[in-house]
Amino acid sequence: MILNAQDIHKGYETADLRTDVLRGVSLALEAGQSLALMGESGSGKSTLLHLIAGLDVPDRGEIAVDSQVMSHPNDTKRAELRRQLVGIIFQQFNLIPSLRIDSNIAFQAHLAGRYDADWCAKLATRMGLSAHLEKYPEALSGGQQQRVAIARALAAKPALILADEPTGNLDEETAQTVLTLLLEITRETNTALLMVTHSATHASALDQQLTLRSGKIA
């Protein structure tokens, strides 16, 4: 099993209020499988994704990716696991503006110690980015930038791809192209995919669908 999250709880406290965002969420994902996570705004989708990525720690429960505990309290350990096991795709692309496209694609692979120039070149070709490798992100369209983000996530050959509304900032046609590419490559590489989306159409293209409502699986 690539992803195993059990009884996840997470809440945030402000000065006079505590908000429980996740209240006992459990889910699992096998290698090569894809799962669409849906739900209204504020239902806890992104929070769950961030916990799985090890960007934050749950208040309760345990998350394991490829049998490694991602909910480890040590920040350095989580960063190491994130580098090795997870590829993240953000809605706003979040490319590194000071690096060229080829360096952006290779960045996490280098960090993980799994840089493979041929694989990066193949990904760039598949994503239609070969002509843009020496450009900087600001010179690319939104669709192109998101394809760079996908290539960056896949370049390190992670066990799990986490995509947080990857098509949310794109027009329908571009969104469909990007999604198709993402699904094709994750299936080909037997990579698990967990994607947060608002679109039922996009969700239906994935193997499984889950809906979060008020911090629980509906």
Next chain:
Amino acid sequence: MQLFTLLMGLALATALWSGVQAINSEARASYGAAAAQVAQGQSDQIVARADESMSVADYIALRRLGWLVTPQIEHRLEMDGETVRLLGIEPLTAPNLPGSFDMQTLPMDQFFSQSGFALVSEDSTKVIEALDWGFEIAPNLAAGTAISDIGSIAMLAERGDTLDRLIVLGNNAQDPAMLEDIAPHLKYLNASSGNDDIARLTDSFHLNLTAFGLLSFAVGLFIVYGAIGLAFEQRRTMFRTLRALGVSLRLLITLLLAELLIFATLAGLFGIMLGYLIAATLLPDVAATLRGLYGAEVAGTLQIRASWWMSGLGMAIGGTLIASIGTFLRLARLPLMEAGTPQAWAQASQKVMIYLGLLGCILLGVAAVLSTLASSLVQGFVLLGCLLIGAAFLLPLTLDRCLALLERITKRALPQWFWSDTRSQVPGLSMALMALLLAIATNVGVSTMVSSFRLTFTGWLDQRLVSELYVTLDTAEQAGDMRRLLADDVTAFLPIVSAKIELGGQPAEVYGVTDHSTYRDHWPLLEAADNVWDRLQEPENALINEQFALRSELAVGDRVEGAQRQTIVGVYSDYGNPAPQMIIGMEAFAMLYPNIEPMRFGLRVAPENIARVSKVLRKDLGLPPDAMVNQARIKALSLGIFEQTFTVTGALNILTLSVAGFSIMMSLLTLAQMRLPQLAPIWALGVTRAQLGRLELIRSVVLAAVVTCLAVPLGLALSWVLLAVVNVAAFGWQLPMFLFPKSYLVLSAIALLAAIIAAAWPAQRLARIAPHQLLQVFSGGR
């Protein structure tokens, strides 16, 4: 944060400027009071020609002929190491005293009392009390000065009826040219050709301080410029919203201007208070330095003078307005519909960086041309300005190119990102880095200049003060006794004789020297003909000092009208003396001035015999202790004075570097918030917050190191301009430049330390930033 940066930047800039101005104005006020003492220095004077004297009879004769003049004598009184300058005046004809003392209200009965009475400065009471005279404190009298009746002082000094000078009163209608016929032994000195040694010499010191103050202020303005620019960018969205809601551009600019002026006034006032504290701390050292170095009396306490606090406030407000011009221009051109981000400012700065770089190249080109042509003080300062501003403008582009190169040759992901990210930060940090460049360069430049001066001056002292003991006799007849008594202990008696002459139309002195190896081996000659010392013994030859040679464009081989028409056979360095000077052979001197007999001697004595020789002079010749000066003591005193100078420049060094360090810290803190969108993805991809914090710290050190590497040569260039151009134009002598690699290393280490301290807080904040703050970056659009 922006508000704090703005206020502190402006306050620090004003503090350094007004602190230095306070010191300068306090010192200048002290000399002013001294020079204005009973109008001396402001009025024309009549004095005796060389080898002549002036008596009361001359004064009476001139008054009878209708000359409106008032007599003065001077006497120095030393007691317990404190010297008081006693000025004897004739109150019935003297003009008003400076300050609150109107001659009409002078207590005449006391002033003329038999038991003695003086108006004294606050620090001179002890000496006057010891005389058992009555006194009254005159608050505006120069430090170390007392004024009394001319008769009382003549009696005290046992000088009969000789006078030092006659002050010509403003309403005198007599033609100065007539003096030649009436009293040929007297000469008329115009106020402009009067003795302004102190002012000229201390100007050297003040020039350094003012340059420091101005550069510190410029460093502060860089902070203010950066703070205003960043504050504008952070509020850009709000400005656009306000404009969209109907607020006119004029109203918006007026409100922002009012806001800035309020901040500038508050920060300026706070800065003046800080400046007062800086000045109060440093003034005693400055006073001691000036007193020891130049004999200028400066009160060691600080008064609040309107001139410096008004100038401080003016600089704060003026500086803020200058620093905000660019921001207001951007505001005026702000497109209403453009989506603005904080990065827009950094991107726009990329273009500015290229333009600045080109401008910097042009300014450095102008500086290069001026470095070969500049000969006046104004040209020297233009050269300094072009050099410093040009280098500062070129800095961001230089850093950008260096970092681009490093990025290109780095293959690993994180280091490559580090260089590229550092490069992307250069526009945001450029103001702080320019401030650091100027601060380090100024420190290197000024400390090189001061250290070169110290080395040259002490070396020069070693050359000029070769004799182990200097003796001043009471009477010329004692010379024979001295030679007889000390024949076994002293290897040479070198007479020191001088007479007043005119050189190049200026008052000057001519010295006679004997032919002795002391001069041949040690005298500091900058330029000399062959067999210079042999030729000097011929009456038609002379040596002149450097300042006279530079000012009158004279060189070896030229002829000059001095004591007589003479050929220049050598030029010697004569630091600290602004007046022309000439040296001729002793035989020629005796021929030209037969009435001047040597009263001062340099004695060559084995060091172990100095004490015995001093004892003989004291006991057998009856000389007072202060008639003998031990060479070692003079040198120790001179070095002591320089150490005090170093205390002042050292303190200003630290202050300037602190301001630059503060500037870096504020820029980093401000940028930290704006940089989260760039850092969050790096964190998400597997770099820990602690790693990011460490990289921030390394980034500052790397930038500071590059800036330091560039600042050291810039500082040396600055030092060269100060020593070889500004100093020559201002004071007439050129100082050789020495390098002090060890002190540059120490300074570089301090600069790096300042950068580490400045970056430590922002780095720690990043290392401990809460994950949810970074996560907000990814949900920014929702």
